[in-house]
Amino acid sequence: MLSSFASRRFPPSIFSFSDVFLPAAAILFSTKTTNPISEFGFNFNSRDDRPTQTNFDPPTVREALDSYCNDWRRSYEFFNWVESECKFDHTTETYNRMLDILGKFFEFDLSWELIQRMLQSPFASPDHATFRIMFKRYASAHLVSEAIAAYERLREFKLRDETSFCNLIDALCEYRHVVEAQDLCFGKNRMLNCGASTKIHNLILRGWLKMGWWSKCREFWEEMDKKGVRKDLHSYSIYMDIQCKSGKPWKAVKLYKEMKKKGMKLDVVAYNTVIHAIGISEGVDFASRVFHEMKEMGCKPNVVTCNTIIKLFCENGRFKDAHMMLDQMLKKDCPPNVITYHCFFRSLEKPKEILMLFDRMIKYGVQPKMDTYVMLMRKFGRWGFLRPVFVVWNKMEELGCSPDESAYNSLIDALVEKGMIDMARKYDEEMVAKGLSPKLREELGTKMVNGGYHANVNCNKNLSGEAIRANGYHDVRMSFHSSS
Template sequence: MQPINQTFLCSRKFHISSKPNLEVSYLIFIQQRLVSRFRTCHNRTQNPDSVSDDNHEFIRLPVPITDEHSAMNVKALEIQDLLKRTNGHNTIIEIEQALTRLKLILSEDLVLNVLRRHRSDWKSAYVFFNWVSNSSGYSLGTRSYNEVLDILGRMKRFVEVCQLLDEMSKRDKSLINERTYGIVVNRYAAAHKIEEATGFFYKRAVFGLDLDLVAFQTLLLSLCRYKHVEAAEFLFHSKMNEFHHNIKTMNIILNGWCVLGSLREAKRFWNDIITSRFKPDRFTYGIFINSLTKAGKISTAVKLFQAMWAKGCTPDVAICNCIIDGLCFKKRIPEALEIFKEMNDKDCCPDVVTYNSLIKHLCKIQRMEKVNELLKEMTQKGGDCAPNARTYGHLLNSAKKPDEVVKILERMERDGCKMMADTFNLILRLFMGWGDDKRVESTWVEMERNGLGPDQRSYTIMVHGFYDKGRLEEAMVYYNKMVSKGMVAEPRTKLLVDAIKIKLKDTDHKSDQKI
């Protein structure tokens, strides 16, 4: 191990940066994030049956355990490393035997910690879950089942989802709760399986759950979220007599048309609400205003916004945010700032979303003095106004060179703001675009260790990034890894891969001709 003030991990296959000071700064920053989460030992006992990873050398960070949470993270990291080394190389039986040799003291928090590190790797998550399920002396709880159901559903593994639901029902029906129902319905809707989602709603009785309005609204919400609004509205009308609908149910359908981007249908349903026995509430106004702003009808949206004040239906912060973002998008930033000022005057306190809307658009036009002023204000106010990952995402998007990214991440760290999967992917895209292989690798490693990827977007960034740089073989390596994990490539990525295969074939053919 090499001490650079503190220890860090290195990769053998990437080139050393030509800017050593900046490189060390970024490496130390990433390492400090690892230190805050994990502790490992210099003399870690190696598992003789595990498969080593020849591509990377991980240097363990000697940080003392200070509490139970840190100890759990260490164990979870050890399991994660084992699953990573054995995945694709060993049989399920061999992996289970290796897990058994760890002699773990299982708890639901540990199981959840491991599962959440494999949200984008359903195979490893499912192997670990089944091993835990078959372990003597430990009984899985509802939260663990729900977590793995969500992972499987995200990857469209519905055969396994049904098997797990049967297992839960046979073992104890009380394991299936409202959270379970919401996860399964949402994943069916996301996979465009409308009949299955609707069918699962009617299976609630089998699982001992009531067929009530709240559950029906959950079904409609999931269908609308994934743009099956027509089906949701059909169900709404067909079940009019079965459930005592309220304005919330109508708001769900209205919001569905808004999400779909159909202003014509949104207007039609808005008129249905106005002529119905239900009185529009603040959420109804907010949804329709959002629909108008998304359709570019910001002037009409502002008029409706002003009418709310006149009618005594005070807009909430979400509606104000919608208007501010719409005005900023239309480059009417002075008007947006005026509404921002009025919010404080009218006791409608702005939140982090308000600030983020302004910062996003101010970054685009490089009004960085105003951005820093707003950031300072957010930090001082704290609470609902404290900067979040999205705030720093806007700042990162405006970065022009690697050292700016490092400074933004250091500020993010100081403010105690947690990195999200989107943040990692954004950083990955930036460093990939700049051709900074060292930092790409460092970001990838930390993303894995935080359980925030790599996901389908991460692999897509790598495939397209390597293609743009003419590194076709490396692009195919990441594409094949993505497919092997059960991830479905975007249509544009599939087209790109087809082009890569043709180019590689042509290159091989030319090489054969020379020989």
């Protein structure tokens, strides 16, 4: 197995638990009391003050891990701390969440160590979801051979079966390795007899959709007919989506009419694709008609359906209609999600309106994602409004969300745009100290030398040595120097 890309570990002493976990604890674990220390009955700073009983349950632990999902060291220290100090018994779900975070930062050796720990635990064991995560993270790092080797190792866990194979193919297709996936299914390196499996063919078809290779999509669709593969509703839904995304929504509508003639009963996924296609080709009013037809046919709309209609309204400047749909979602059994609000944020053009909706979103219990923060900071920064950028940044920290590379870069770009170079440099150094990769910016005196990232840090000559770490696929080391 390929050794971990980022196997250089920081010693545990680098982080103080009071610095690392108290901000998240104050948000995640405290309801009425404002002091998490008194709520749990122990002091994070004191090694002698041990908790007498567990104060955590699996959902709470997962939320804490989510708060630091952009800093694997903090997440991993919390993961170990809550087990050793609070006597919490990790479940398969909490192990899987930690594995996902480690895989995001290419810590594959440590991931396999964690899987071995699962085997020794009476409360957790590796399952299909565990290795689905591993496949996904290997594929996202473009380590196809390692993903295949992981599948071969599943014999050790008695999980090398059709479900795991489908998970492997799905992960490869999701991250644009369709050629390799197709070879594993139908080529000389065939691992299972996929034959006329509708599910496998749907996964490959969806992979070509992800690649955007429209001619390959059409070729594979026709090949399914030649091989006698039974096309199900999912097959048609994928191909309708292909027609939409290839710029031919009218062909998706034609396919929809063909399905109705064949007497196929559409599900919510198929209707969502049709509504999107008709909205693009014929307008939002025609899409609304299909929306009502869908309800009349007994197919209950889901949040994706409503989001599609809201997006169409927003793109056409019909914000009043979009808000009416949002109000209906709140009243009915179809609560909006973060994507619902993203539809508004992308189209609204007044900072005050956006921030009011942002507050409303949080008030109704919809937690922003990192994409939300980044989208808003970029938008405000592009418009030249710095104060709203910091409103969003402060809200992100208040909600215990650890900023990632994109969030830092969005904030720094906004500061540079306003000429606030010293403050921009401060955040630039802060993100590097966390092991994140900043953009090269001439204004900050950063430049590329011999394939490595070098930052001019005149204003902080005592930058910690721990800030220098290996990063990226090519093992590029970040180093810092003061210009003379």
